Amino acid sequence: MTGKLDLDPVLVARARELARRAGRPVVELARSHTTVSVERAVLRLAGVVGADPDGIPWVNRLVEAVVADVGLGHGVAVPVFDALVREGVSDVTVLAQKAAAGSVRFEVPVGKAATVARRAARRAVAAGVRSVDRRRVERERLVRRYGDPARRPWIYLIVATGDIYEDIPQAQAAARAGADVIAVIRSTGQSLLDYVPEGATREGFAGTYATQENFRLMRAALDESSRELGRYVRLTNYASGLCMPEMATLAGLERLDMMLNDSMYGILFRDINPVRTFVDQRFSRQVHARAGIIINTGEDNYLTTADAVDEAHTVTVSQLLNEYFAHEAGLADWQLGLGHAFEINPDVPESLRLELAHALLARELFPDAPLKWMPPTKHMTGDVFRGNLLDGFFNLVGALTGQGILLVGMMTEAVVTPWLSDRDIALQNVRYVLGAAGGLGEDFVPAPGGFIQQRANRVLGEAVDLLERIGEQSLLTAIAEGTFGIMKRPADRGKGLDGVAAHEADYYNPATEILERAS
Numbered sequence: 001m002t003g004k005l006d007l008d009p010v011l012v013a014r015a016r017e018l019a020r021r022a023g024r025p026v027v028e029l030a031r032s033h034t035t036v037s038v039e040r041a042v043l044r045l046a047g048v049v050g051a052d053p054d055g056i057p058w059v060n061r062l063v064e065a066v067v068a069d070v071g072l073g074h075g076v077a078v079p080v081f082d083a084l085v086r087e088g089v090s091d092v093t094v095l096a097q098k099a100a101a102g103s104v105r106f107e108v109p110v111g112k113a114a115t116v117a118r119r120a121a122r123r124a125v126a127a128g129v130r131s132v133d134r135r136r137v138e139r140e141r142l143v144r145r146y147g148d149p150a151r152r153p154w155i156y157l158i159v160a161t162g163d164i165y166e167d168i169p170q171a172q173a174a175a176r177a178g179a180d181v182i183a184v185i186r187s188t189g190q191s192l193l194d195y196v197p198e199g200a201t202r203e204g205f206a207g208t209y210a211t212q213e214n215f216r217l218m219r220a221a222l223d224e225s226s227r228e229l230g231r232y233v234r235l236t237n238y239a240s241g242l243c244m245p246e247m248a249t250l251a252g253l254e255r256l257d258m259m260l261n262d263s264m265y266g267i268l269f270r271d272i273n274p275v276r277t278f279v280d281q282r283f284s285r286q287v288h289a290r291a292g293i294i295i296n297t298g299e300d301n302y303l304t305t306a307d308a309v310d311e312a313h314t315v316t317v318s319q320l321l322n323e324y325f326a327h328e329a330g331l332a333d334w335q336l337g338l339g340h341a342f343e344i345n346p347d348v349p350e351s352l353r354l355e356l357a358h359a360l361l362a363r364e365l366f367p368d369a370p371l372k373w374m375p376p377t378k379h380m381t382g383d384v385f386r387g388n389l390l391d392g393f394f395n396l397v398g399a400l401t402g403q404g405i406l407l408v409g410m411m412t413e414a415v416v417t418p419w420l421s422d423r424d425i426a427l428q429n430v431r432y433v434l435g436a437a438g439g440l441g442e443d444f445v446p447a448p449g450g451f452i453q454q455r456a457n458r459v460l461g462e463a464v465d466l467l468e469r470i471g472e473q474s475l476l477t478a479i480a481e482g483t484f485g486i487m488k489r490p491a492d493r494g495k496g497l498d499g500v501a502a503h504e505a506d507y508y509n510p511a512t513e514i515l516e517r518a519s
Contacts, residue, residue, distance in 0.1 A: 004445055005357075005364050005456045011464060012365065018467035019320035022475045027328050029275060030282040034507065036194070036499035038283045039063050039076040041245035042511045044253075045128030046077070046121065048093050051198040052100060059246075060195045062096035069106040072501035075508045077121035079106040082113055084120065092124065108506065122510040129290065129514050132252035136292040139232075139255055142223070146232045149180045151438060153373065153398055153406035155430055156236070160185035160417060162204035164214045168221045173420060175225040175233045177427045181258060181405065183236035184218055186210045191241025191270050192495060196250065206417070210237050210247060215254035234258060236296065239284045240266050242276070242496050248284035252291035258337065258405075259288060262298030263325045264318065267479060268487040269301055273494035274479055285329035286515040295331065296405070297322045300341030300374035302485040308343040308378075312358055313462035314484050315340055319362065320463070321475070323369070330515070333368035337405050341374035342394040350451065352393055357455035359401040360446070365460075370404025373397075380413040387411035388429060395433035400444045406430065 040059045048059040066076045080092065083106050089095045098104045109117055149155075157179035159170045171182040187204030190197075200217060201209040208214060215237065222233045234257035239247040244261070251259050263281050266272040288295055299315040299322075306314065319338045326336055340362050344351045362371055376390045391409035398406045408426045410418045418426075446452035470478045482488040 003364070005360055005453050006448065007361075007364055007457065007460060011460060015316075015320055015365075015460065015464050015467060016324075018464065018471055019317070019324045022467060022470045023321050023324040023328070026278050026475055027282065027325070030279045032503050033275065033279045034072060034075060034501055034503060034509065035245075035276055035279050035496070036063055036067070036072065037243050037245045037280055038509070039066075039072065040243075041249045041283065041287070042075070042077055042125060042509060043080065043092065044246060044249050045511055046080075046092055046124040047128065048096055050093060052097075055198060057195050057198060058093055058096035058100070061100035062092075065096075065099035065104065066106045070108050071504075072499075073504035074108050074506055075503075077125070077510050078114060078117045078506075078508050079108055081120040081124070082107065082109040082117040085113075085116060114506075118508055118510070121508070122513070125510040126514055128249075128253070129511070132249075132287070132291050135252060135255040136290075139257065139292060142226065143232045146226045146230055149231055151434065153403045153434075154180040154234070154370075155427070156181040156183060156372070156405050156407045157423060157427070158183045158185050158407070160207045162187060162206065162208055163202040164200050164208050164217055165202060167208050168218060170420060171218065172221060172225045174423055174427070175222065175229060177424055178431055179233070179408070179427065180231070181234040181236055182218070182222060183258075183260075183407075184208055184210070184214070186238045191238070191266065191272075194242045194496065194499065196243050196246050212250045212254060215250060215256060219254055219256065236260065239288070239295075240298075241270060242266075242272060242280075242499075244277075244280040245283045245287070248287040248291075248293075251293060252287050256293060258294045258296055259284075260298065261285060261288065261295040262339070263322050264479065264484055265298035265301060267489045267494065268485045269298075271489065271494050273497040273500065274476055274489055274491045276494070276496040276500050279500065281325065282329050283512065285326055285331055286512065288335065289330035289332070290515055292335070294335045294337050294370065295326065296337040296372045297339040299339040300343070300372075301339075303341050303343035304378050305485045305487065308341070308345070309348060309354060311486075312459045313466055315358070316361065316365070316459055316463035317466050317470075318484060319366065320467070323366065333366070334370065336366065336369035337372040338362065338366055338369050339372045339374060342376050342390075342397060343374075343378050345379050346376075346390060352397070353451050354455060355393075355397050356400065356446075357452045358459065359397050359403065360452065361456040361459055363401050363403070364456075372405040372407065373403035374407050375409025375413070377413050380415075382415045384411040384415075387413060388425070391426065392429055392433060395430050396437060399434055399437050400441050402441050
């Protein structure tokens, strides 16, 4: 798809360099800080499982106990494995239970004791990473056995009943109707829980709780569908919110294939502290890189709060930043489901041409990324006939511009939770458009110097101008001033700030050590 917009390669290179300059201080901040969720993810890799009778995970109890005794800045791995030796305990979950009962005290060892604890922690965490590696190999084997969908974009469909045992038959029905990727929407408010619930759940609101057991159940069900249909059906959930690193870790352990993972979504739309978010997202993306998981970024959300024409360049800037952060964490281009959306008001003159310009710009800026193309939501009125037509236009733009992952639009968007019949009609729309016009991108070439080329080049120029301004201040300042999605989020405020700590001189994280050496 490259070359249709006559983009200035010097300007494109300048945009990437500016994104690197804007993102580098944030990466340095992330590399010098830790969070309670990062440390809990390390202990999950080391084997901590289960929850107490009140449903609070043992990993939370263990980290809380370590922080109470020695603080967070040293990391928890060394104090925990030092305590294992001193207490004569072989199981880290048992140690967590003893710590919750107040029968264990933690300290930061020195000398030989510190060396022994580091080695033990690294061995335990390495075993967890090897489990992630095995699941990746398993995915690759199943893709070879069953095959990928015969065409792109992959059709991505949401289930969101709140009950994992209702989600499963809906997901399997959607796969039979043509969906290639099933996304299980997370229960409202889970992103603000500073723990990951345990077990299978049936009580989610507008979505189903993301838990390790729910991941396992849905993955097993879609493996059955893969065998039945003769194509590998992918599974998506969320690595966002206050438990981003843990969700990434659990996804790797249970062979999820995609995860919603955006560097700024939690900051802008959930008021999570910016430092907490950037530290968590770097670790989570390192895990995704190791697990072979495709991330889906959240730029589409900006256009639900900001105007999709006036603020189109902020989407491009965020995509460039997400690309930089992803590459720095070890993700390859094929794992970058960079987000954008069909959210221009349909009453705006030439709205379809504007959408084509924006979608084609993303395609040409990121030629090797799958891209995640999101349907209209903001301007769906409840008129299901008009909505179905808008979704058809959206599907057509996806076909014309070579998107990689196409989220199925619903004519009942913003009216009701879709019925199975609504999904069937929406999938019919996708199948018709892709069947009738799936190869039309080969013939679609905007007029040289015409409306689409001019619009795309203007957006790119505005993105470079914004990146220049961000470079003159900082990305954290730009976020605080409401640059993205018109949400103002200062770096010294927001949820989860109390769970952040700067590294002490002896900070040790065996998971980061393993993951960074691999990259």
